[in-house]
Amino acid sequence: MARALIHMPATAKKGEIIEIRALIAHPMETGYRPGSDGKLLPQDVIRRFSCSYNGERIFAAELHPAISANPYIAFFTVATDSGTLEFSWAGDKGFAQTERMSLTVSPA
Amino acid sequence: MIGRREVLAGLVLTAFVRPASATPERMAAAIAAFSGNATPKPGRIHLEIAKLIDNGNTVPITVTVESPMSAADHVTDIAIFNERNPETEVIRCMLGPRAGKAEVSTRIRLATSQKLVAIARMNDGSCWTHTVDVIVALAACLEGEAP
Numbered sequence: 001m002a003r004a005l006i007h008m009p010a011t012a013k014k015g016e017i018i019e020i021r022a023l024i025a026h027p028m029e030t031g032y033r034p035g036s037d038g039k040l041l042p043q044d045v046i047r048r049f050s051c052s053y054n055g056e057r058i059f060a061a062e063l064h065p066a067i068s069a070n071p072y073i074a075f076f077t078v079a080t081d082s083g084t085l086e087f088s089w090a091g092d093k094g095f096a097q098t099e100r101m102s103l104t105v106s107p108a
Numbered sequence: 109m110i111g112r113r114e115v116l117a118g119l120v121l122t123a124f125v126r127p128a129s130a131t132p133e134r135m136a137a138a139i140a141a142f143s144g145n146a147t148p149k150p151g152r153i154h155l156e157i158a159k160l161i162d163n164g165n166t167v168p169i170t171v172t173v174e175s176p177m178s179a180a181d182h183v184t185d186i187a188i189f190n191e192r193n194p195e196t197e198v199i200r201c202m203l204g205p206r207a208g209k210a211e212v213s214t215r216i217r218l219a220t221s222q223k224l225v226a227i228a229r230m231n232d233g234s235c236w237t238h239t240v241d242v243i244v245a246l247a248a249c250l251e252g253e254a255p
Contacts, residue, residue, distance in 0.1 A: 017208035030217070032194045058206040066190065066198040068166040068215040068248075075201070078208035 002026055004099045006087060012079035014108040020051065020059075021074040024089055024097065030065035046071055046091035054083040063091075079105045129219060130196035135189050138196045139227060139237075142187050148227050148237035155188070155226035155238045164218040164248035173210035173228045173236070177203075183210040185229040192222035217248035 003025040012018050024046070031043025043065065050060040059075050071089075082105045088098045139148065156170040173183045182205045188198040201212050210228070221243045228236045 021213075030194070053206065056206070058204065060202040061212075062197075062200040064195055064197045064199060066193050066195060066217050068217050072213075072215050073201075074213035075203075076207050076209040076211055078206055080206075 002089075002095075002097055004087070004089075004097065006099060006101055008085070008101060008103070010102070011104045011106065014079060014081075014105050016079045016108075017076050018079055018103075019074060019076055020085070021072070022049070022051075022087055023070060023072040025070050026089075026091070026095070028063075028065065028067055028069045028071060032065070044092045044095075046089050046095060048088075048090045049073055050088050051075070051077075052086045052088075053077060054081060079103060081105055129192045129194055130190065132191050132223075135191040135196045135223075135225065138189055139225065142185070142189075142200070142227060143229065143235040144233070146229075146233055146235040148235040150237055150239075152236040153186075153226055153228045153238045155224060155240050157224065157240055157242060159240075159242060161218060161242055161244045163246045164220075164244040165246075166215045167218055167242075168213065168215050169224075170211065170213040171226045171228075175210045175228075175230070177205055177208055177210055179205045180231075182231050183207075183228050184231050186210070186212055187227050187229075188216070189225045189227070190218070190222055191225075193217070193219045198224075218242065218244045219247050220244055 005023045007021040009018050026046050029041050029044040035041045045065050046063050058077050085101045090096045152174045154172045161167050171186050175183050183203050187200040189196050223241055225239050
């Protein structure tokens with residue numbers, strides 16, 4: 001399992017727009033860099049990231065080798081109901097990881 | 109002491125490992141594929157990035173789009189393209205009214221000084237664009253692992 005860091009508030013008021021910052025440890029090897037033997041290192045990147053909120057997909061991204069190592073993505077969402085946010089990453093060499101965070105929403 | 113022959117050999121090697129880069133034509137084709145029939149118009153979108161970049165390996169970048177993000181009027185996709193990295197596409201984000209705010213940040217690699225283009229597609233099919241020229245001092249992806 002790669003180390004994943006997700007920053008988001010644990011509580012929010014209903015209707016509040018919250019920022020979510022997600023980072024995962026991954027080399028994002030581009031396939032264009034030579035290794036110590038001079039040969040190109042094989043490509044190994046995360047291709048997809050998605051975030052669902054109580055089962056509904058609220059954000060997704062397609063990543064390309066131009067994304068830095070340890071991909072960081074920050075985005076926003078509206079707090080609607082208390083529940084779970086699920087973050088998934090998928091990529092080359094069968095990379096797949098899912099993390100969950102819970103959010104408590106109080107009435108506005 | 110390093111002789112002239114070694115320097116020459118080094119230059120040849122550098123030229124050899126340097127990857128083929130994308131071209132303005134390839135970027136234009138990728139943008140056309142993303143925007144479909146709509147011609148991207150300047151405005152509504154803002155691409156925030158340092159104009160002078162010391163290290164091309166991790167460049168913070170933020171894209172903001174002016175949009176109420178309501179069910180009737182929202183951003184569906186934000187994409188970033190470049191013209192001189194080995195591949196022209198950088199990232200494509202899929203948003204919706206649940207985002208509340210059309211703003212996305214990430215960190216990217218830049219192989220050299222070049223043009224960056226951000227495009228936003230709205231739910232009505234219109235596309236908006238912002239182009240930024242950046243200067244990169246230390247390029248990403250040219251240097252390999254430490255021997």
